[in-house]
Amino acid sequence: xxxxxxxxxxxxxxxxxxxxxxLPASAQPTIQEGRVHRPPPLAPQxxxxxxxxxxxxxxxxxxxxxxxxxxxxxxxxxxxxxxxxLLSGYxxxxxxxxxxxxxxxxxxxxxRVREEHPQPNWRFCTIDHYDLVRMSPRRLEGSYDSxxxxxxxxxxxxxxxxxxxxxxxxxxxxxxxxxxxPHPPPRPPAPPSGGGVCSASSATGRSVPIGASAALFVIxxxxxxxxxxxxSRRAW
Numbered sequence: 001x002x003x004x005x006x007x008x009x010x011x012x013x014x015x016x017x018x019x020x021x022x023l024p025a026s027a028q029p030t031i032q033e034g035r036v037h038r039p040p041p042l043a044p045q046x047x048x049x050x051x052x053x054x055x056x057x058x059x060x061x062x063x064x065x066x067x068x069x070x071x072x073x074x075x076x077x078x079x080x081x082x083x084x085x086l087l088s089g090y091x092x093x094x095x096x097x098x099x100x101x102x103x104x105x106x107x108x109x110x111x112r113v114r115e116e117h118p119q120p121n122w123r124f125c126t127i128d129h130y131d132l133v134r135m136s137p138r139r140l141e142g143s144y145d146s147x148x149x150x151x152x153x154x155x156x157x158x159x160x161x162x163x164x165x166x167x168x169x170x171x172x173x174x175x176x177x178x179x180x181x182p183h184p185p186p187r188p189p190a191p192p193s194g195g196g197v198c199s200a201s202s203a204t205g206r207s208v209p210i211g212a213s214a215a216l217f218v219i220x221x222x223x224x225x226x227x228x229x230x231x232s233r234r235a236w
Contacts, residue, residue, distance in 0.1 A: 036119065038084040042066045048079065049164045051140060051157035058153030060088045067095075067140075067157055069106075071164070075099070077106075080114070083124075091116035091124045102170040106132040106140065125149035132157070137167060 044050045048070035055063050062085045069079035076098050084090035092115040097108030108130035116124050125148035132142035138159040145152050 036086050036089075038064065038086070039082065039090045039117075042068050042080060042082050044068075044161055045070065047071065047164055050160040052160055053140075053155065053157035055144070055153040055155050059149065059151045060085045062087050065155060065157065067108075069095075069097075069108075072096075077108075081110070081127075087119065088122040089116070089118040089124075091118075093126065095130075097130065101168070103167055104134050104171060106130070106134070106142075108132070123149075125151070130155070134171075136173075137163060 041052070042050060045068065048068055051067040051069070053065055055065055064084050066082040067079065068081075069077045072078045076096060079095050081093045081095050082090065083093075091113055093113050094111040095108045096111050097106060099106050109128060110126035113124055113126060118124055125146045127144045127146045129145045130142065131144070132140040132155065135141050140157040140159075141155070143152065143154050
């Protein structure tokens with residue numbers, strides 16, 4: 001999650017007490033019977049879309065995410081994100097961004113962290129860039145990046161309820177995955193090596209093995225010998 005473990009927790013805790021004083025009760029994690037629980041989910045709002053899902057591969061593998069986006073001026077969108085985890089805590093952020101013209105691609109960034117309740121040894125950072133693609137009318141997939149926390153993760157969100165407004169006619173569905181390049185045809189088998197076989201041209205102009213060429217010479221020589229023998233017999 002857009003958070004990271006804090007080094008030297010005792011030193012930082014003392015510094016926080018000196019500078020800020022004790023934390024108010026409202027800033028403490030939600031605890032019930034000695035266990036940390038997730039906060040209540042974000043509530044739907046009219047004309048807005050509520051998305052819920054999870055992140056994978058970030059600093060906190062147990063994080064769950066909620067995204068509430070509402071149409072703003074000039075094609076922009078505004079909203080909130082809530083991140084919750086039993087490991088690092090939870091927080092709520094204000095976000096701003098925009099859809100592409102066909103509402104297939106959504107880009108967002110955090111404006112501020114509105115509310116945060118980190119667990120001990122954790123801190124939260126703003127997200128610099130969300131990059132999400134509508135894989136279906138009810139699913140977003142993509143990633144986020146936070147430079148301050150050195151946090152990058154994949155993000156999958158599913159729509160809760162109905163689409164706030166009909167998708168434009170230009171929406172053509174999810175991006176087409178790249179097609180795999182066809183494999184080249186197999187090469188023909190190489191001619192056998194060794195064995196003393198190679199090619200030679202016969203009198204007919206066709207390529208024949210050397211063994212066959214030698215046989216032709218033998219047959220032609222035998223035929224000439226028979227003709228010479230026949231003439232010599234007649235001369236006797």
